[in-house]
Amino acid sequence: MTEGGATPAVVLWEDAALDALGARGMQAFSMADAYRDMVAKTGLDLSATIRLLDALPVFLSGTVHKQQRRDMAVAYAAGKTEQEAAVLQFFDQLRGRMAGQTGTWDVLAELAHPIWDTLRRTILPGKEPWYDLIDQLPDLFNPKTSLRKRVKLNDQLTQMLQGEAPDFLNRLSLVVLGARPLTHSLALSVHALAQAHPGCRLRDIPVPDSFPDSALRFVDRVAGQSDTANGCPYHAGERVRCVTFDESYDPAWNARNLYGLGAHVCLGRPISQFIWQQVQGLFAQSDKIIFPDVIEIENREPFRLAAVCKVRLCDG
Numbered sequence: 001m002t003e004g005g006a007t008p009a010v011v012l013w014e015d016a017a018l019d020a021l022g023a024r025g026m027q028a029f030s031m032a033d034a035y036r037d038m039v040a041k042t043g044l045d046l047s048a049t050i051r052l053l054d055a056l057p058v059f060l061s062g063t064v065h066k067q068q069r070r071d072m073a074v075a076y077a078a079g080k081t082e083q084e085a086a087v088l089q090f091f092d093q094l095r096g097r098m099a100g101q102t103g104t105w106d107v108l109a110e111l112a113h114p115i116w117d118t119l120r121r122t123i124l125p126g127k128e129p130w131y132d133l134i135d136q137l138p139d140l141f142n143p144k145t146s147l148r149k150r151v152k153l154n155d156q157l158t159q160m161l162q163g164e165a166p167d168f169l170n171r172l173s174l175v176v177l178g179a180r181p182l183t184h185s186l187a188l189s190v191h192a193l194a195q196a197h198p199g200c201r202l203r204d205i206p207v208p209d210s211f212p213d214s215a216l217r218f219v220d221r222v223a224g225q226s227d228t229a230n231g232c233p234y235h236a237g238e239r240v241r242c243v244t245f246d247e248s249y250d251p252a253w254n255a256r257n258l259y260g261l262g263a264h265v266c267l268g269r270p271i272s273q274f275i276w277q278q279v280q281g282l283f284a285q286s287d288k289i290i291f292p293d294v295i296e297i298e299n300r301e302p303f304r305l306a307a308v309c310k311v312r313l314c315d316g
């Protein structure tokens, strides 16, 4: 993931990307340090943002990363049964709603946002007044976010964190890292299936075992030493962008690397796979015919978001 201003010196694809991710001395990009530099330059108070970024494992390395990842894994595991039950209930209700549905089906409004809302409620129950803010926090990673917006988010985050126990930060971190990858990979993937199989009955579509599209297609690292990755040179201190998912890659390759790899592999993989299995089930049991409708993509680094995502459903 990335931050304001800095751009990668090297972009690596396919095997070179995997080589680099497994290379000795590769460090996570420290987003908190980038914000500390911003504070040094501007004198602004961004302390709540820095506190959050210091708790996000994607931006941490070494033993600090291991410890934080372990704490978050505990926070995640505590709610697993409840999360799966909530997801199953959501899909049961969705099946009923879809049965009577024809015409435009808004994939974001009907599927992707509500399933994320279902999950978020189990991770951060009772925090509804803060959900709008929480949904915007991933904009802190986007290099194009204005300083004004960063300050506004920081001020609201300061209020939200007041009086919260440390465990809250772990659960908040899960939600901040999971929201956009899950919501938008889901929307993009359903649309991709409609595009690949226009006019097909849902039950006849060979839905792959993993999301066919992803909202998070690269991860950034900083090289600890100069080296080459599959013949591509990079130098110590350089920011290296590793493209882990792309439509030019083999689908099996994409499926293998969808959730990243190595020390930072996604903590939300089990619940995301569980959700995708429910999508498979939904398709397998439906006679509806699907057509692609409008899709609009918005690049909000590091995420590729579906700003609009619709398909059409007809009775089969």
Ligand code: HEM
Pocket: 001, 056, 057, 058, 059, 069, 072, 173, 174, 175, 177, 178, 179, 181, 182, 185, 186, 211, 214, 215, 216, 219, 220, 244, 258, 259, 260, 261, 263, 264, 265, 266, 267, 268, 269, 271, 272
């Ligand atoms: C289809 C859905 C998802 C995709 C494609 C996805 C993708 C990824 C990728 C590629 C990484 C590695 C980042 C890196 O190496 O820098 C990652 C890390 C992570 N993801 Fe996901 N993710 C998804 C869903 C979720 C969900 C639902 C959650 C939380 C509930 C979540 C939580 C995390 C966390 C905490 C990490 C950081 C792990 C670490 O740095 O040790 N993800 N994800």
